[in-house]
Amino acid sequence: MTITTHRTAEEIGRTPLGPRPLPDLGDTRSVPLPDVVDRVLGSGLRVLAVHRPSVPMVELRLRVPFADPDPAPDATPGHPAVAELLSSTLLTGTASRDRVTIDDELAAVGADLGVSVDPERLVVGGSGLASGLPELLAVLGDVLGAASHPDTEVARERERLVDRIAVARAQPRSIAREALQRKRFGDHPITREMPRAEDVSAVTAEQVRALQAAALVPRGAILTLVGDIDPDAAIARVEEALGGWASGTEAHRLSAPPALAPGDLLLVHRPGSVQSQLRLTAPALPRHDPRYAALQLANLVFGGYFSSRWMENIREDKGYTYGAHSGPEFVPGGAVLGVETDVASDVTAAALLETRYELGRMTAVPPTAAEIDAARAYAVGSLLISLDTQGGLASTLSALAAEGLDVEWLRGSPGRLQAVTAEQVAAAALEFFAPSRFTGVVVGDVDVIGPGVRALGGVTGP
Incomplete structure (x- = not known):
């Protein structure tokens, strides 16, 4: 009978002459990535689709250039305030779906969506079961083309946003970020990362809906899908589900800020x-x-x-x-x-x-x-x-x-x-x-x- 004894990791890693030398790491010359199917739809929306079947899910990222079309410093209420409320209420209802219906349809396919905005872009991100991609895209297409931004929802989010801004503006990191941005770029719109509370208070639901119609457009936007999907079939579903999202205008791109100058x-x-x-x-x-x-x-x-x-x-x-x-x-x-x-x-x-x-x-x-x-x-x-x-x-x-x-x-x-x-x-x-x-x-x-x-x-x- 052969009797084996347990050896510790330290014992395994040593020899009578000392520790075993570790082999050198080999050079990694390229990243093993799947191919990307890249297509521009008739609406001007660019779609990137990738087959990545590691889990039966799909990740979605929609990136829309969303700069202020009228970046005058004295614009009232400021674009950042309206844009923040648009992002907060984008998923709160359409002509055919209210907030509860949107949440229920997403939950039914294990999906979620979230919206964020900054001076350069509006981003819709989320994920869901790959088998639920048609339902996920149906909700996305509906809110992009027909979000109603109900008066009650805008009022509720407006109040919440004012409170959040008051808290954020008291934080040292927020103070430092705002001061740094103005030191770097002066009055350029890129510095308007957080709206003023008084501007938010002045925003109406009509202004939010007007901004959606004027600025949340597909031409110039990029939709990225990665997951256990067939890329060509996924793009076809995008074209079908987002067909009602159309505009003859180009999304507003943020202009380059002034060159950064050294100084005190x-x-x-x-x-x-x-x-x-x-x-x-x-x-x-x-x-x-x-x-x-x-x-x-x-x-x-x-x-x-x-x-x-x-x-x-x-x-x-x-x-x-x-x-x-x-x-x-x-x-x-x-x-x-x-x-x-x-x-x-x-x-x-x-x-x-x-x-x-x-x-x-x-x-x-x-x-x-x-x-x-x-x-x-x-x-x-x-x-x-x-x-x-x-x-x-x-x-x-x-x-x-x-x-x-x-x-x-x-x-x-x-x-x-x-x-x-x-x-x-x-x-x-x-x-x-x-x-x-x-x-x-x-x-x-x-x-x-x-x-x-x-x-x-x-x-x-x-």
Whole structure:
């Protein structure tokens, strides 16, 4: 009889000469993705359909350009207020379905739909059983073509939205975001991410319905379907279900904001705050730029993931913050780089000093080969994970399509990351992380943080 004994993982991983060496990770040169059927319907709606049968579900993403057609700063009530109420009441009823009927029909096929809006786009997202796609599309087509935005529903959502805005505007992160956007882009419509409560209070149901008729149109919109579907059959169902959604006008696209200019940080007073929000920003590159992969790796080395230089400094070494992050934000016509962290008031100046130090170190001490290899492995691995689900793939394809990129660009991302040299990463670090390229805001109690922050120089404000 042979007697076997249990060995621990540590015992299995060791030999008489020491630990077993781990094999090197192989290079991932492309992402294994299914084909995308890409078709523009007669209405002008572009449909992307993908067969991804990992689970018997389908993910849906509808992206409609939804910029303010009249972006005058003194427009009353503002477009953001009407747009927010439109998104809140889009699923509350049509001529043939009330709110309960819509909810029941979606629930019957295990589906859900949600609506969001920002200065650039309106997005309808959701999922459901693949077998229920016809029912899901029937509801979607009805609300897109005939949402009634009942007076009672608009009134109810208007009251809720006013309350939510009051709460949101008191949050430090909201204050910092609004201040950063205005510092970057002035009065451009891209800064109007949250409507004013007084504008929301002035919106009528008639204005919501008028905006739907004028701006929620298919020409220029992108519908993405990913799941256990036949792409050609799914597109045929889209054409049938959304046939009543038509318009002769093009969806309103947001104009490119002004170029980001470097300059002093703006100190924003938030009385009584025990924390400060540091938000630095500089120009970056859009995804289609040949240097984007090098910038992507340089950003990871600086502050794009947990093992970055900046995180190691102000979190692990100094203990100034629980988290810090840097990364690109894509805007019409380009991209900006964001550098953000929240710290206690008494270490605000010290955290800003270390942040500037790490930016400078990126230009003076280029990323090492080991840092680049670790960032490369993280970038490829996180990309593969993000695309592993139907929802992740649907969201990514929708965002890329809006930028004029397709699945082939996505497939080639690992290869581009693997091909980047240390010299290219160093060049990107030198160009995009130089402290002189940045501007931004510091939000906090000026009476507490002002003297220390001002002493560092390059800061204006109260």
